[in-house]
Amino acid sequence: MYDILFEHATVVCCDESMQVLEDTCVGVKDGKIAYLGKERADAARKINASGKVLMPGLINTHTHIPMTLMRGLSDDTDLQDWLQNHIFPTEDRLDDGIVKAGVDLALLEMIANGTTSFSDSYFFMQTVAESVHKSGLKANLARSVTNFGQEVKLLDFYSTREEVELYDTWHKAEDGRILVDAAIHAEYTTSESLWRELRAFALEKNLVLQVHLSETRREHEECIEKYGKTPARLFYDAGVFDVKTLAAHCVHVTDEDLALFVEKGVSVAHNPMSNLKLASGIARVPEMLKRGINVGLGTDGVASNNNVDLFEEIKLCACLHKGVSGDPCAMSAAQALRCATYGGAKAQGREHECGTIALGMDADLILVDFSAPHLIPCHNPISNLVYAARGSDVCMTMVRGNILYENGVFLTLDAERILHDFKTNGTDRLFSS
């Protein structure tokens, strides 16, 4: 007997062939996908998924969720002005209580929009991990480290020590639902002694390493001026890419950089909305995919997006690369959807547990209601998911067979209290003076 059986579902598997199975049953048992086929079977609960699409949960490969506190704080400015005059001064006033308020709001938003796993690098990560733990979501969490040229010894430098503490407390918590990654903030905020320390730590513990890479032209060119190398070449030569790396943005990378990604198996987190909003540019994703580089999608922090609705990124990813190349075949709907699911799972080192619908995979599933006017008719479910659906069409979010959200109701988090606390413990305190 299954714990849950979805009946009459249109199943978008997001496997290699992007199979779509019509009128199909999916059985969930002990948190896993235990059945996929036409036969009905006994289940503790049956969910009639007629008129709905069942697909793998979306995976956000690059975000900084406490930044919900800064949603709409400063728009329409360039990256340097935005960071130096708006974001950094606000971040200086953060504390655990304020961050918790921001994190919990972000978790509600992600769950309601069909995200089941995300990669995050920021600070106050113990607080982030505690809330993720309660929420039921999966996450790869990293203490983002900057050292600005200071000498770093792993256990003697405060932020790398926090990373080690995060690892000791949370890595593989809940049987791997929470994983701890390492994170070098970016080339322009760090230096060699930090790369050496985090590289050794990540290799020893077999962690993924998150890094911002060649996000802006200025960052890319100043690195060449300073070192005579691109950021990717610099990290490659320092051995950083010996670690399983997830590089965010990669907007200004060269052909040679892409060859290094191929050689080292670097995954890219593509953040089309954030890159457009901050006028950073457009990553050459079709070229990356052609070369076999794994690409996941990310929203980046809410201060530069301004939401964590991955459906927006999927549509943008599918359309943007057509527009800049003049080729409507540059990026297909299926490719964009695969990036948001399997590509994300692979970037997180989770491709054997989630990102596709197949027997034995974790039941990290979402149901999308296709009865809304903007989703009728449905000639092709993948087309509707990519070009017509929105995050708000998600009517159920499940991680490891555990339903986190159903028909507007949050089952693991107290939405009413979170919304109240966001103001009183979050924005009221952060912006009071």
Ligand SMILES: [Zn+2]
């Ligand atoms: Zn970022």
